[in-house]
Amino acid sequence: MSKSISKVAVVGTGVLGAQIATLSACFDYQVAAYDPDEQAFRRVHQHLASVIAAAGQPPPVSLEDWNESAEAVRICPSLAEALQDADLVIEASPENLESKRRVFAEMDALAPPRAILATNSSSIPISRIESATGRPERCLNIHFYFPVLGSTMVDVMGGARTTAEVFETGKDWVRSIGCVPLTVKKESLGFCFNRVWRAIKKETLHMWADGFVDFQDVDRAWMLFSGMPYGPFGLMDNVGLDVVYGVEMVYYNESRDPRDHPPRALKDMIDRGELGAKTGRGFYIYPDPDYARPDFLKS
Numbered sequence: 612m613s614k615s616i617s618k619v620a621v622v623g624t625g626v627l628g629a630q631i632a633t634l635s636a637c638f639d640y641q642v643a644a645y646d647p648d649e650q651a652f653r654r655v656h657q658h659l660a661s662v663i664a665a666a667g668q669p670p671p672v673s674l675e676d677w678n679e680s681a682e683a684v685r686i687c688p689s690l691a692e693a694l695q696d697a698d699l700v701i702e703a704s705p706e707n708l709e710s711k712r713r714v715f716a717e718m719d720a721l722a723p724p725r726a727i728l729a730t731n732s733s734s735i736p737i738s739r740i741e742s743a744t745g746r747p748e749r750c751l752n753i754h755f756y757f758p759v760l761g762s763t764m765v766d767v768m769g770g771a772r773t774t775a776e777v778f779e780t781g782k783d784w785v786r787s788i789g790c791v792p793l794t795v796k797k798e799s800l801g802f803c804f805n806r807v808w809r810a811i812k813k814e815t816l817h818m819w820a821d822g823f824v825d826f827q828d829v830d831r832a833w834m835l836f837s838g839m840p841y842g843p844f845g846l847m848d849n850v851g852l853d854v855v856y857g858v859e860m861v862y863y864n865e866s867r868d869p870r871d872h873p874p875r876a877l878k879d880m881i882d883r884g885e886l887g888a889k890t891g892r893g894f895y896i897y898p899d900p901d902y903a904r905p906d907f908l909k910s
């Protein structure tokens with residue numbers, strides 16, 4: 612356990628928040644969580660159990676611990692209740708700057724003054740959110756990857772005024788839940804590893820949308836190369852294609868470079884409700900996607 616943190620609150624228990632809450636509980640933190648959709652945590656947990664089982668059981672916890680710890684997460688009916696006595700608050704609500712600023716203002720009003728406020732945003736630097744609070748020096752980015760149980764690296768990045776003590780506390784907490792903190796030394800859109808993953812997403816999406824290759828062959832190549840149980844398109848399905856699109860748009864809005872704009876074909880899928888594993892259809896069809904077939908790599 613981290614020396615200064617014993618209670619963790621998670622705000623938003625969708626795909627990522629549910630995992631962050633569960634992993635914290637695995638390492639004996641008291642965990643409270645809030646989501647306006649009270650069913651979100653259970654729904655996501657059920658879906659993730661199969662994703663994580665398919666991905667094997669890498670460290671830091673076993674699947675059994677994982678499932679037991681999910682039961683220990685206290686789902687609260689209000690944000691105020693979830694934030695009571697919190698030492699660390701991790702926000703994992705939708706990827707939208709204005710709504711995250713509103714959520715941070717509420718968190719600031721309801722959490723104890725000592726609490727550290729962190730965002731799990733995939734693309735928004737905390738320096739753009741911190742001014743919504745009266746404690747910018749206690750705000751930072753703590754960014755987990757999907758699936759949290761298999762991808763144990765976590766970006767940690769400060770904002771304009773984050774103190775060294777808060778930054779180190781964030782890193783210590785990340786270590787204390789069996790993860791590896793990646794220190795981002797100065798503000799970087801995409802943090803550390805997300806910039807690498809972003810380059811892969813951008814390239815492969817355009818390779819597919821421009822008709823150069825089938826997405827299945829990209830995934831086959833990646834799986835053979837890396838030994839991972841899915842390739843970039845399978846991973847995007849699991850992340851959620853709406854989330855992928857939103858993140859790509861953040862990069863595009865930053866650069867205004869047309870080459871950074873996500874392909875129209877991806878938006879068409881989203882408009883049809885094909886958001887990936889969570890809606891049963893994305894690039895693949897769930898719950899039994901082709902990439903999980905034993906003969907997928909032989910085709």
Ligand SMILES: NC(=O)c1ccc[n+]([C@@H]2O[C@H](COP(=O)([O-])OP(=O)(O)OC[C@H]3O[C@@H](n4cnc5c(N)ncnc54)[C@H](O)[C@@H]3O)[C@@H](O)[C@H]2O)c1
Pocket residue numbers: 622623624625626627628645646647648651702703704705706707714731732733734754755756757849850851854
């Ligand atoms: N999906 C990924 O692989 C991934 C990876 C790393 C980081 N992230 C980041 O994590 C955050 C959440 O992404 P996600 O994929 O879990 O999204 P998601 O859509 O699965 O979950 C978001 C949850 O937030 C809830 N919510 C909506 N408004 C809220 C509010 N005002 N307060 C609290 N909760 C609210 C929703 O009900 C939903 O359950 C985003 O910032 C995203 O960029 C996602």
